[in-house]
Amino acid sequence: MKPYEKIIVALDVDTEKKALALVKKLKNKAGVFKIGKELFTSAGPGIVKKVQKLGGKVFLDLKFHDIPNTVYKAVASASKLGVYMMTIHTSGGSEMMKAAVKAAEENSTKNKRPIILGVTILTSLDDNALDEIGYKQGAEKMVLHLAKMAKKAGVTGIVSSPKELKKLRKALGPGMVLVTPGIRPVWSAAGDQKRITTPADAVKNGASFMVIGRPITGAKDPAKAAQMISDEIK
Ligand SMILES: O=C(O)c1cc(=O)[nH]c(=O)n1[C@@H]1O[C@H](COP(=O)(O)O)[C@@H](O)[C@H]1O
Numbered sequence: 088m089k090p091y092e093k094i095i096v097a098l099d100v101d102t103e104k105k106a107l108a109l110v111k112k113l114k115n116k117a118g119v120f121k122i123g124k125e126l127f128t129s130a131g132p133g134i135v136k137k138v139q140k141l142g143g144k145v146f147l148d149l150k151f152h153d154i155p156n157t158v159y160k161a162v163a164s165a166s167k168l169g170v171y172m173m174t175i176h177t178s179g180g181s182e183m184m185k186a187a188v189k190a191a192e193e194n195s196t197k198n199k200r201p202i203i204l205g206v207t208i209l210t211s212l213d214d215n216a217l218d219e220i221g222y223k224q225g226a227e228k229m230v231l232h233l234a235k236m237a238k239k240a241g242v243t244g245i246v247s248s249p250k251e252l253k254k255l256r257k258a259l260g261p262g263m264v265l266v267t268p269g270i271r272p273v274w275s276a277a278g279d280q281k282r283i284t285t286p287a288d289a290v291k292n293g294a295s296f297m298v299i300g301r302p303i304t305g306a307k308d309p310a311k312a313a314q315m316i317s318d319e320i321k
Pocket of ligand 1: 097099123148174206208209210211246247248268269270278280298299300301302
């Protein structure tokens with residue numbers, strides 16, 4: 088895998104036009120393009136096909152979290168769109184995760200099966216925020232617990248902050264796809280992200296892919312920013 092293929096660009100924009108302009112600029116500078124709630128809700132599922140038509144692999148990040156039957160159907164629909172990876176929340180429970188895995192298997196061919204990624208604890212939450220929700224164990228323990236549950240349910244990828252990567256890689260083995268947002272090169276601003284590291288540290292600690300939004304999409308020259316990140320992880 089080439090360094091740039093580890094970069095997932097978060098297309099966190101509100102129009103198809105802005106998203107496709109970014110894909111054109113970043114086509115050979117990133118491996119995957121992430122379509123999240125904002126873009127999907129404003130542009131509709133057609134945006135997935137349009138990004139694919141430009142040659143981009145799509146990560147559909149809608150973070151499904153619902154009863155198993157509803158998640159089964161949502162994952163079935165996403166699988167039919169031919170996305171490369173997609174997210175569900177591990178806190179939806181084992182039955183929900185099993186339903187998601189089954190839906191992907193039953194609605195795609197083996198070589199086009201989406202990687203189901205279980206989101207553990209969001210990178211915007213620190214231990215104080217978790218305590219308030221009622222998760223008293225702290226982020227690190229919760230992430231490990233949820234990730235192990237996900238693996239048992241058949242989920243093959245995990246989303247976590249880069250702070251938990253080392254422990255996750257050790258606990259889950261080399262086969263698990265580890266995707267990490269909360270990436271901040273030294274030259275970028277943290278914004279609302281709390282549990283962050285640099286691209287070089289994330290890769291060193293076992294990340295398979297890094298989700299990067301504002302440090303690339305908010306840069307004056309997004310292609311140059313992506314190139315600087317590739318150079319950093321070489
Ligand atoms: O699932 C995600 O991609 C995700 C999980 C998480 O815990 N934290 C997180 O920031 N993300 C996403 O990663 C992207 C990060 O964007 P930036 O903070 O702009 O780099 C956003 O699209 C978030 O929705």
